Amino acid sequence: MRTLILTGPDHEGQHAVARALKQSLAASGDGALILGALALLGPHPSLSQMRALEQEALPQPRGFAFLSAGGSFLRDNKRRSLVYEVNARYAERLQTLLLEGEFDAVLCLHRYAAEAVSYLRRIVSFSARCCYVSCDFACVPFLEETALDHYFIADESFADAYQKRGIPANKIVPVGIPLPVDWFSGQEKADARALLNLPQGMPCYFILNAEDPESAVDALLDRFSGDSGRVCVVAPDGAPPRSPFVARYAGDIRVAVLAPEDRLHLYRAACDVLLTAPFGAVSAAAAVSGVPLVHLPTSNAFEAQTARFFSERGMSLAAETYASAAALALGLAKDAANRERMYAAQQNACVADASQRIVTFLHEGRC
Template sequence: MNFLILSCSTGEGHNAAARAVQEELTRQGHEAVLQDMMLLAGPHVARAVGGGYVGTVQHAPRLFSALYDAGSHLSSARRRSPVYYANALVAGRLERLLARGRFDGVVTTHLFCAETLTWLKRHGRLHVPCLAVATDYTCIPFWEETDCDRYVIPHPELTDEFAGRGIPRSRLLAFGIPVSARFSQPMDPAAARARCGLPPDSRVYLVMGGSMGFGQIRQLTDRLAEACLPGEQVVVLCGRNDKLKAAIERRHPAGGPAVTAVGYTRRVADYMAGCAVIYTKPGGLTSTEAAVRRIPIVHTSCIPGCETRNLAFFAGHGLSMAARKLPEQVSCGLQLVRDELSAEAMRRAQAEHISPCAASRLVEALVQLCSSRKEV
């Protein structure tokens, strides 16, 4: 079968989930095309949408929080929001892509794409099944005004929340968030460190801020460097935040405490496999990837809104530790690294609640959905 996968570059998480679905579809012998939907409207529109999101999150998090809260109050299954009508503007271009590609079905890992697909469906212009993937551990505003055939959600305990917002229970599939198989493949930690150019025998504290390098990463890095024992080091994945990478390199030049700053990389699975603990904001994808890898997690600064809910879910189920202040965050990581009982308890909780099989289950359900539609 031939499938279209839609995403949107507001942060890297949606794209990572889309690539995981594409990877699994290909593994199972299907064809899959991955498309940033906003690029259909032109690169300037895609840059404006992605850049607007990143800029607001980085420089005006309180504004983002206020917008998220406003969306929560406005969101309703009984009316259409401005978000719906804005994304409907891309409907014609998406319809032409669907016609050219002769796709058997569509997967979307982003709300905006689901809104566009919903517009097409309600106007009788979508002729293949569509499946949506929720990439946060909550029902974010406006999901309930979409009309997809299936919704893959992160955990069974979220079923009531999504259904309570108006999405039919019969369409909810609590498979988990799809992540690349690289995060569940057996990997020797020393070999993973060597692949990343790190000393194979070192103990690594991995610091991530998402693709945009969000949070008090410089300050956290400084405190971790001060706490490191001989043979330990801090590795900071700065994402696309080049200013952050340069600042860390200035503060921690070669020859000082072992701190390595890394720009945007596709080797995240290797860095995770090689670390003893990960410090990360509670993004849905990164948190799920780390939990699938069974790495002890310390959650740090969160983007207000959906990530606040992610943090509550992870901390509430023992999947991560969290603290608001930097000294306590450092202490959490030290505890998980130096107290094996704490680390093992977290790994057991991760194994209980976070499945590495979400992508394969999603593909099986998608193929069944599209096959049954063809038979009608």
């Protein structure tokens, strides 16, 4: 089986889900091609086109409706919309890929890709099964206007919401969120700390993702009593040479600034509490690993739904400010009973084999 995996924005969560699907497909002897939205604009897109894609086309629903009837509308009004051009270019290249790529399945990890595939199904014929794969614990609006074969969602509790929006029940398949196998270390906390040269006798806090990492770090440091804890944080700029973020904490023994290519799975295993923006895949991985979790503030509506899903089930603590996140994290590190309750809730709600379930469904029609 040959599968095309379409992602949307340049987003760590979507990259992780795509990688997990590719790993499971490869384990079953299947091939997979991952393409982001930017790649389908072709070589050397202009800066204005990239901005139009990322800032307007990807966030807005119904972008491909204009391709059905909007061409003449735009000509009649003697103007050209940059978003229209971006969508048309994306659809044209995707159409060529679908007609010539001989794919058996297409997995859309973003509403934009799902809308594009649905549009193309109305104007050209291709045999690939087309599915949506949710990357968040959320009900995605306007997804009901797409025309796909199946919708793989993060949890069965969202099925009713999708049905109320008009997606047939027989097309909804609750599977969880696909997670890459290399996100799990298998190391005990003490062993992971020894490998990372982290102290054994004090709390360690791992900030994986944050809209404002500096505020997240500073809020924790403000609550430390002297040298009483460690903060490991992934640099938002990738920690290149002369990184301002690295320089900000240089010389502070309490802070370890990490690059994305560092062994982040070991830091997850080594920490007492994980603090992160509520990405679906990252949150699911923390739950599967049984890591105490604090969700940081977010301005993203889908991420806010993920935080609410986890906190309502006792799988995380959700903060509205970085100061409250720090307070929750320090309290959680000291409260063994609360950590045990969170661990039990996590083990009852999240699964590690979502990508395998999707591959099995593609092969056999059932999970």
